Amino acid sequence: MITVGIETSCDETSCGILEGRDRILSNIVSSSLFRHKPFGGVVPEIASRHSLEQIDFVMKQALEKAGVRLGDIGLVAVTNGPGLIGSLFVGVCFAKALSYQLKKPLVGVNHLEAHLAANFIGAEPPERYAGLLVSGGHTLISLHEDGQTRIIGETVDDACGEAYDKVAKILGLGFPGGPVIDRLALQGDEKAFRFTKPRQASPLDFSFSGIKTAVLYLAKKQRRVTPRFRRDVAASFQTAVIGWLVDKTFEAAQSHKVRDIVVGGGVSANSRLRQELQSRASGEGFKVWIPPLPLTGDNGVMIARRGLEIFEAGHRDGSALAADPNLTIKGGA
Numbered sequence: 655m656i657t658v659g660i661e662t663s664c665d666e667t668s669c670g671i672l673e674g675r676d677r678i679l680s681n682i683v684s685s686s687l688f689r690h691k692p693f694g695g696v697v698p699e700i701a702s703r704h705s706l707e708q709i710d711f712v713m714k715q716a717l718e719k720a721g722v723r724l725g726d727i728g729l730v731a732v733t734n735g736p737g738l739i740g741s742l743f744v745g746v747c748f749a750k751a752l753s754y755q756l757k758k759p760l761v762g763v764n765h766l767e768a769h770l771a772a773n774f775i776g777a778e779p780p781e782r783y784a785g786l787l788v789s790g791g792h793t794l795i796s797l798h799e800d801g802q803t804r805i806i807g808e809t810v811d812d813a814c815g816e817a818y819d820k821v822a823k824i825l826g827l828g829f830p831g832g833p834v835i836d837r838l839a840l841q842g843d844e845k846a847f848r849f850t851k852p853r854q855a856s857p858l859d860f861s862f863s864g865i866k867t868a869v870l871y872l873a874k875k876q877r878r879v880t881p882r883f884r885r886d887v888a889a890s891f892q893t894a895v896i897g898w899l900v901d902k903t904f905e906a907a908q909s910h911k912v913r914d915i916v917v918g919g920g921v922s923a924n925s926r927l928r929q930e931l932q933s934r935a936s937g938e939g940f941k942v943w944i945p946p947l948p949l950t951g952d953n954g955v956m957i958a959r960r961g962l963e964i965f966e967a968g969h970r971d972g973s974a975l976a977a978d979p980n981l982t983i984k985g986g987a
């Protein structure tokens with residue numbers, strides 16, 4: 655079976671084509687990032703307009719690269735939330751029209767669940783696992799068992815990727831902040847600054863707004879923001895934030911007695927996160943699943959993979975499928 659996955663929840667417009675559960679035939683991503691850079695963040699109207707302009711072309715490219723005709727498609731999967739409403743609309747309307755035209759089933763996919771499912775292209779999902787979802791809009795730890803998903807920890811304020819983006823802005827490093835801070839951190843002194851670990855009422859919850867404010871005060875105190883200051887803040891910030899993420903993830907896995915940890919979302923591209931999770935997992939007998947780098951960001955083929963799971967469990971959506979900017983993880987299939 656050929657599944658097409660359509661993703662337009664934020665600044666990317668992507669179509670991915672998956673054969674069966676495991677073979678990626680194509681995964682075309684058109685990013686509108688260059689259009690948002692002058693504004694220091696994603697501008698919703700620009701993102702949705704970009705998707706509207708690009709979606710048809712991206713789909714054609716995906717089909718061409720995959721060597722597949724429209725008539726070969728057996729299932730249409732589309733992100734229907736969470737995300738920016740205008741952008742989501744573009745993908746959902748396009749997917750509905752495609753499914754209607756082809757007379758093929760349609761399934762709506764939760765973007766966050768798809769980030770984790772990116773790990774299952776080419777591998778059978780574990781029966782029970784803890785999920786760590788780290789993106790520009792979300793930071794949460796989930797527990798997956800008996801076909802159900804439960805959120806057991808989440809941020810009480812900013813998302814982790816958002817904190818990277820805001821700190822980069824304070825340091826004058828442009829947007830998005832994750833990749834540039836990750837790179838700079840490698841050259842800085844991680845002990846130059848100490849950030850206090852926030853305490854939450856619920857031990858698996860996160861908070862990232864305090865560290866962002868701490869960086870803001872540091873930068874204000876500094877008369878001139880030098881390259882060295884930037885490198886040292888980047889290194890100290892990254893050490894703190896990644897340490898909190900890793901500690902809470904293993905705490906969750908230990909307390910819920912799961913051996914598998916599945917990671918996803920844009921921040922899962924972070925070199926320090928990947929390295930720390932892997933080294934702790936091998937030392938403590940856990941298995942960590944992290945997507946290959948091209949599948950860490952928003953892409954269509956992860957939507958196809960999660961859509962197929964939902965379809966195989968017998969679920970179908972119809973023309974009433976709605977875009978929901980606040981869609982929450984419900985899990986199951």
Ligand code: KG4
Nearest residue numbers: 789790791815830832833836920921924952
């Ligand atoms: O999942 P994603 O592509 O989009 C959302 O669904 O939000 O995540 C984007 C986020 C941005 O905040 C970006 O700064 C962050 O992922 N990011 C990183 C890295 N690469 C991207 N954060 C830390 N380190 C990275 N290497």
Ligand code: ZN
Nearest residue numbers: 789919920952
């Ligand atoms: Zn995402």
